[in-house]
Amino acid sequence: MNAPAELRAVNQLAAQFARVRGHTVALAAPLSAEDACVQSMPDASPAKWHLAHTTWFFETFILEQFEAGFQSHHPAFRVLFNSYYNGVGEKHARAQRGMLTRPALAEVLAYRRAIDARVSALLAAGPPDALITLVGLGLEHEQQHQELLLTDLKHLLSMNPLNPVYATDGPLPPVNRGPLTWQRVDPGIVEIGFAGNGFCFDNELPRHRQFVEGFALASTLVSNAEYLAFIDAGGYSDAAWWLSEGWDWVSSNALTQPLYWCRHDGNWHEFTMRGLQPLDLQRPAIHLSFFEAEAYARWAGARLPTEAEWECAAQSAGIDDLFGACWQWTTSSYAPYPGYATADGALGEYNGKFMVNQYVLRGASCITAEGHARASYRNFFPATARWQFSGIRLARS
């Protein structure tokens, strides 16, 4: 039997479970069944799939292990909603997630309710520590998918010439506070990686030492006005600013502006969660690829920070908008920390197997779950990815 403190902790977890799970449903509430079903590109998943996969996570990694006499909610779902866990078995092809007009959105919501009830029952029954840990992981996982759901949805809506509105008060990155100052950090050994008692993902561990040369980090993010100056100066048509592979990418895709920018009646606009809006010059430039961020930095006479620089500067004062506006590209390729170890079993596939050809982003965006805003959090995407809420914070040596 659990001691009172443990009981209280379990009760808190149960409440948090209800809150987080309910929040995902609330995020999808403005969507029609059609909005929730369509896949706009192989890299993006339908909202319905996010709703189902996060539920599959609890069913597969918790109920299957801890529920007496476990029976699957629907045998096909084990394959349909497996994302990438080879250890679990077969999976439905990623690029085919949008083909799943069945199960209907209503059935997926029913799936959520059924699994929620079963997990809640386990939590109410004096759960073992291993289950508590896994529910915690499941909720962190769910919160990551809350952000992806909105990110992927924005891409889908942007493909529609009608410029649909997600919500008239949909999330936007806040206006930059400026002006830019350079926050200097002296050379020395710093500690990088998660410290403390709370939750972190395995890729934030182990905390370890790095030697960082002296550098300065910008106090603010690059704004739309500043990025527009780069465009107006011919930034997209001068190879001098670009990495070689970036220049090939810009040229072969004939790119001339950020993903969601367009000219409309002669004026710059940006597609947002609130539909098409006149470009707000004071807000940070977002939906930029690593290549665009890197080219802008060179043009601006600066560079992108490494992730160690970013994390170490984030421990000091004077840096604005670290969290809550947009993710910030670093020049660090996503790689394991010294001594990094993956979990046993299928959950070991959570992070480690993606550590190649991706670049780390730090911070948190205006659609990131609040609890994920911490200095050690490592987000990562390929150098060409533009559909994330990704922007630029400059550094210099």
Added chain:
Amino acid sequence: MNAPAELRAVNQLAAQFARVRGHTVALAAPLSAEDACVQSMPDASPAKWHLAHTTWFFETFILEQFEAGFQSHHPAFRVLFNSYYNGVGEKHARAQRGMLTRPALAEVLAYRRAIDARVSALLAAGPPDALITLVGLGLEHEQQHQELLLTDLKHLLSMNPLNPVYATDGPLPPVNRGPLTWQRVDPGIVEIGFAGNGFCFDNELPRHRQFVEGFALASTLVSNAEYLAFIDAGGYSDAAWWLSEGWDWVSSNALTQPLYWCRHDGNWHEFTMRGLQPLDLQRPAIHLSFFEAEAYARWAGARLPTEAEWECAAQSAGIDDLFGACWQWTTSSYAPYPGYATADGALGEYNGKFMVNQYVLRGASCITAEGHARASYRNFFPATARWQFSGIRLARS
């Protein structure tokens, strides 16, 4: 003012308009909004798009010309639901039709009702002959899309591992009546192309003479049992039976069977409008490409007919299942008849511009609108197309 006979004809047209338009909606009735929205491949269109495009046809080619003070139902629809008429202006990219989660299915159905009411009002007001002709064309067009709607939907459902059922009594090609006999036709000059007073498409005209050498046409379609014998004899792994380009296609796609066939628990099954079913050996083999049909014919010691042979034999007795089972590939490349002329304006794009690299199919399938079953009708698809209800009728010299 119209004479009584003309009035009767217009009334009949109005009734037919209501019937045909209503039938399209009825075909889509078993579909959820999700089913109706998703595009399973660039060649296939969502059911919602078919519902909207056929309505766009009436709005664009009839209301815009004949309605006093015409106002578009929704200005964006002119682009969104234009299929391929460059003469009308911009069009939404074909491969992006599935991105249109908005307008919702309900809005598209409302669009249909609104345009139906406006067309009906014109028909009730003593319409000029030109309008009557165009409404007739619009209904024929609508009926072509009824078949495409079901064809495309079948492809979408087939992509779902849950094997969804369109309807438990969904359409199937009827069982072959057999046995095969060879219907002989003597050499001579024949007349090919549409004759009579009813409607036909421009590609069926002008009726003209051709000299046809003596030949024989099979009295029945190739059955699943017969096609299975080709598979069992190693047909898909012997280059000798295939056209060179067909062999490349088979090899690079690693094809071993018709599109909707699969082995399930050791037995052959076929995905149908009634879901996954054990393969019915007595029914005609369908969803075959031209390449498969042509290879089978060679293996069977026969060949495919030309479209002139097919049409000329169809005028004789003794040929079964000409219409109502499946389309039948011919060796005739889709080309203009001697003296073929296209209509003026955008409607001239209806047929003529597709007359290259496609092969003619004759007959009509189990999902073809009844009025379209006539000897002169020319259907056409590329040699690799498999998602149509397309099968084989053999010929020999």
Added chain:
Amino acid sequence: MNAPAELRAVNQLAAQFARVRGHTVALAAPLSAEDACVQSMPDASPAKWHLAHTTWFFETFILEQFEAGFQSHHPAFRVLFNSYYNGVGEKHARAQRGMLTRPALAEVLAYRRAIDARVSALLAAGPPDALITLVGLGLEHEQQHQELLLTDLKHLLSMNPLNPVYATDGPLPPVNRGPLTWQRVDPGIVEIGFAGNGFCFDNELPRHRQFVEGFALASTLVSNAEYLAFIDAGGYSDAAWWLSEGWDWVSSNALTQPLYWCRHDGNWHEFTMRGLQPLDLQRPAIHLSFFEAEAYARWAGARLPTEAEWECAAQSAGIDDLFGACWQWTTSSYAPYPGYATADGALGEYNGKFMVNQYVLRGASCITAEGHARASYRNFFPATARWQFSGIRLARS
């Protein structure tokens, strides 16, 4: 023992063998080993490969069958220089023909000499009729490859910014004689296909009847001046002139002119066998695809002829440049004649398996072997092919 007449015929064949085989070598004489080795695109073969493959043809289809104690010249050559005969066995991948820096050009020329000697020995020894027939076929085959060798070489040289000259007196299509008149042909049954005692390919047979409606054929080819008018009128940027698939092809490849045309110092030039030359307005426009030919014809208020029309008009007087300038596109898809039969064995793959998705060209170009200029000859290429010496002769109904 052969009668004197037969002996004379065999002696003539032996002389022709020496002449034709020698001519191929002479065509390659201006080439360096490097020129002869490189493959400029998958559709084109290196000159060295043509030299070897035509030799392989004699070795495989004649020596192997008729030479007592046959031993292959080099065991690997059977695979390396097989073009597309599945019946012979394995073949080196077409797109990899340019990888064969070994055997060296000198070794291939030695291979030619060795096989020539062995074939000549057989011809001198009182050959059976079957051998005589096959040597005849081998020489016709060789002559087809003489044209391909030059055609493919022209493409290779055109890829070099140095604009190399094949020969300062290299072949050009002669200047048009004009002016254009329309040669009228009345409707009626005509005979199409090869007649006579000489050689023809299997695809020219059987001679058969066709009913041809009345039409008129242009007395001259479309000139560079005329084609330039189409360009200047915006022909490449107006979808109205193009088949739908042709328009996609033009747009996705951003085409604005024939394959070998370019502007140089403000003036139109054309890459020729004599290097880069100012565009000669009086010569026929060549290196056009079927799509370009078809679009030009529509713009000019005419159309392309069918192959039956072309062949039937070629039997009349008044048509200029039928042979010796350029191949002329027809609207006829390449298909078997009624009653067409292929040879037994691997040689049955010579023509028949290519009868899909290609369009027939009639006539002969300035680089076609003389004996191939006959009214029934059927050349064929896909609708996008541009590197052949292909031009336009207009027709109208």
Added chain:
Amino acid sequence: MNAPAELRAVNQLAAQFARVRGHTVALAAPLSAEDACVQSMPDASPAKWHLAHTTWFFETFILEQFEAGFQSHHPAFRVLFNSYYNGVGEKHARAQRGMLTRPALAEVLAYRRAIDARVSALLAAGPPDALITLVGLGLEHEQQHQELLLTDLKHLLSMNPLNPVYATDGPLPPVNRGPLTWQRVDPGIVEIGFAGNGFCFDNELPRHRQFVEGFALASTLVSNAEYLAFIDAGGYSDAAWWLSEGWDWVSSNALTQPLYWCRHDGNWHEFTMRGLQPLDLQRPAIHLSFFEAEAYARWAGARLPTEAEWECAAQSAGIDDLFGACWQWTTSSYAPYPGYATADGALGEYNGKFMVNQYVLRGASCITAEGHARASYRNFFPATARWQFSGIRLARS
């Protein structure tokens, strides 16, 4: 006027210039003009192109700046043989390098002799320091291309079913000396990057501090025998060993073994510079991609080193085959060192613009120029590259 010591240094440079330039020609001596001309894939360049481009480097960066009354050897060469220097101007497309049958190999060799004479004349005339520095850079550049010339040539020869031999005594990585021991390094701050007075590339600078956790590095390279055990254990068919992107790469390319391995008459063989040879189990496994190296390491219960670990261990004793066998993959993405600065002008493109999506290899291979074997040298290739002489040295924490 130069002091005696300076004169001696210049004389030494002139002698080295002659030696290095002559060595490149010697490496190409076994090649026919055909061997030297063909490009086997876009990533590989023809030997003739390497011969010309290294010469272009001296002409463009030295003669153009330092030669009075400079005239280009051939105006077109400036474009044809520019590799990737946008600052110099236009360049011939990389994938089209194999189209250049002209200039002939003989002309390129003449180009080399002409430029050599002109550079030698400058060196004999009391050259300024800047020229001396650039000649030094040009020779280092030439030596890099000596390795690439052989690497690219090996790929070309491997595409030929005749398995050509470059030289019967062609270079092979030496037999492993083994057995493997683990060389331990304690944690601490180390200095990384080039130190000393000799030449280094800009990417080896600046020398800087890094904190390295304790680790151990294998004393020997992974052998063919060891890698074969991985294959025999099903390594290529178990996703568990692979990075996610690596697994996609293995699966979509159906890979089952290293690039140049094949089974021949039931036994493993390897294509080498000496032609096809039985697999030598004692030699190091080479021509592995980063993905294969990384998967092998995981299967073997180890990991790849970082480049800092490699460089720091290379300063200790006990590590065998650091140089002269094969390049060794590290987990370090190619990135600028802290404070890295590029040169001004076009030469600034030498290294910096490639610092993305590539992984660093350390060491030197059996075909690397001797002077390039140093602990700070950074080679780099994409994670899928296999045609380099790249192998595996394991590490563990």
